[in-house]
Amino acid sequence: MKKLISFIIRADRGFFKKPDINEGIYLTYNLIHKPAVLGILGAIIGLKGFEKHSDFPEYYKKLKNIPAGVRPVGDVKGVFQKTIITYTNTTGLATDEKGGNLIVSEQTLIKPSFELFLLLDLNNKEQEKLYNYIKEQKAEFLPYMGKNDYSIWWDKEEVSEYYSEPIHSDKPVKISTIFLKDEPVIKHVAEAIGRKALFEQKEWFCIFERLPLKYDENLHQYELATFAYTNATLNPDIKLNPIGQLYKLKDKEEIIYLY
Numbered sequence: 685m686k687k688l689i690s691f692i693i694r695a696d697r698g699f700f701k702k703p704d705i706n707e708g709i710y711l712t713y714n715l716i717h718k719p720a721v722l723g724i725l726g727a728i729i730g731l732k733g734f735e736k737h738s739d740f741p742e743y744y745k746k747l748k749n750i751p752a753g754v755r756p757v758g759d760v761k762g763v764f765q766k767t768i769i770t771y772t773n774t775t776g777l778a779t780d781e782k783g784g785n786l787i788v789s790e791q792t793l794i795k796p797s798f799e800l801f802l803l804l805d806l807n808n809k810e811q812e813k814l815y816n817y818i819k820e821q822k823a824e825f826l827p828y829m830g831k832n833d834y835s836i837w838w839d840k841e842e843v844s845e846y847y848s849e850p851i852h853s854d855k856p857v858k859i860s861t862i863f864l865k866d867e868p869v870i871k872h873v874a875e876a877i878g879r880k881a882l883f884e885q886k887e888w889f890c891i892f893e894r895l896p897l898k899y900d901e902n903l904h905q906y907e908l909a910t911f912a913y914t915n916a917t918l919n920p921d922i923k924l925n926p927i928g929q930l931y932k933l934k935d936k937e938e939i940i941y942l943y
Contacts, residue, residue, distance in 0.1 A: 803931075
């Protein structure tokens, strides 16, 4: 039996490290990505993390096929405030190229919050356990927002269940979550509501970000893809990446993208 649920995760800070590093500073993704979501889910039900460099963690092997969706929460239009935090390692276990104390600066998200949508198969024991733990607000390991300094929490009162169905819409659509795009979004926004009307709507927004989609299991590194998030209505002809699927939440008359 399949069950679509959502819950909202929050933290005071967040850090989703980008693999490309500018000299002297570590940068963060703005939006949470699916490998990080799977890490949070694995922590909730007590699955093991990375132990060997050449092997993928238990949580990734067992949970990677769960269809998931992400919606930024709060009046942020998809973009969270960020700050720079500088750490000095004085333990003597890490030094810079000159032999001095290692100083690391990190770009850090301020009060990140996301609603996570999960389509769970309750015939799978791990996914059934995840369903129960989320509803009961329980976790075996402490889940965190990308870094173990930034623990997350959620309220069981905000856990929601939905009647849903996959759709292929022939009408203009408004997608409530981030989605994988295969072509320019602005063209389909303009076609859906009219180019003149588009620029008269001052409250509309659209953001894009190259995010980890999954792990390349041969190269053992992130496979990146371009995601979009917008409050605009889209032309139904827009080509979304077929790795995901649109679902209609019958309870709320919303459309989400799960991948």
